[in-house]
Amino acid sequence: ILNVEQSPQSLHVQEGDSTNFTCSFPSSNFYALHWYRWETAKSPEALFVMTLNGDEKKKGRISATLNTKEGYSYLYIKGSQPEDSATYLCADHSGGGADGLTFGKGTHLIIQP
Amino acid sequence: DADVTQTPRNRITKTGKRIMLECSQTKGHDRMYWYRQDPGLGLRLIYYSFDVKDINKGEISDGYSVSRQAQAKFSLSLESAIPNQTALYFCATSVGGSTDTQYFGPGTRLTVL
Numbered sequence: 001i002l003n004v005e006q007s008p009q010s011l012h013v014q015e016g017d018s019t020n021f022t023c024s025f026p027s028s029n030f031y032a033l034h035w036y037r038w039e040t041a042k043s044p045e046a047l048f049v050m051t052l053n054g055d056e057k058k059k060g061r062i063s064a065t066l067n068t069k070e071g072y073s074y075l076y077i078k079g080s081q082p083e084d085s086a087t088y089l090c091a092d093h094s095g096g097g098a099d100g101l102t103f104g105k106g107t108h109l110i111i112q113p
Numbered sequence: 114d115a116d117v118t119q120t121p122r123n124r125i126t127k128t129g130k131r132i133m134l135e136c137s138q139t140k141g142h143d144r145m146y147w148y149r150q151d152p153g154l155g156l157r158l159i160y161y162s163f164d165v166k167d168i169n170k171g172e173i174s175d176g177y178s179v180s181r182q183a184q185a186k187f188s189l190s191l192e193s194a195i196p197n198q199t200a201l202y203f204c205a206t207s208v209g210g211s212t213d214t215q216y217f218g219p220g221t222r223l224t225v226l
Contacts, residue, residue: 004155031212032211032212034214043217043219049212049213049214051212089156091156100148100171101156102172103156103157104155106155
């Protein structure tokens with residue numbers, strides 16, 4: 001994998017259901033993997049920064065895992081609520097300059113009441 | 114008050130015009146970044162700055178220039194705007210490098226006619 005890729009591109013989930021989506025990134029020269037939540041007309045807001053293989057982070061109903069050897073991270077949302085509707089971006093360090101991030105295209109999540 | 118602000122929030126300009134987008138931050142961070150976001154693409158890094166004296170090109174710097182007037186201010190200029198520079202522009206700041214969270218401004222929506 002040469003770029004940061006996210007799947008699926010969009011996702012419709014029923015309120016109350018749990019969901020997850022994937023971020024794939026180049027596994028060589030790994031420094032960190034970032035997850036951001038981006039609501040329409042607002043700024044992207046940081047969720048997690050993950051650096052260690054096997055790392056798992058949690059914030060409320062949202063959690064993320066990291067596999068640096070195979071180059072993927074999963075973001076999980078438990079018991080989805082309408083306010084979870086947003087675009088979820090992941091980014092890593094590869095190819096973006098010494099300190100800039102390389103972002104995926106995002107997963108657009110819509111929670112249906 | 115927002116920690117990272119951008120002015121203007123919206124701008125419509127004509128091809129060939131010079132335009133400056135401004136970013137200010139009260140977070141006291143040394144590192145600042147400019148990204149652009151286009152529909153269907155991820156955020157892409159234009160320029161980044163480690164401090165007032167250190168400015169670096171990102172992935173897509175052609176057609177842009179920047180100025181770091183102070184620790185708190187980082188401006189992006191389009192010397193001669195062209196229609197394919199129509200995009201949503203974000204400024205971001207961070208304490209340190211790739212393992213530190215980036216904090217984003219609200220974005221500037223630029224339209225070049």
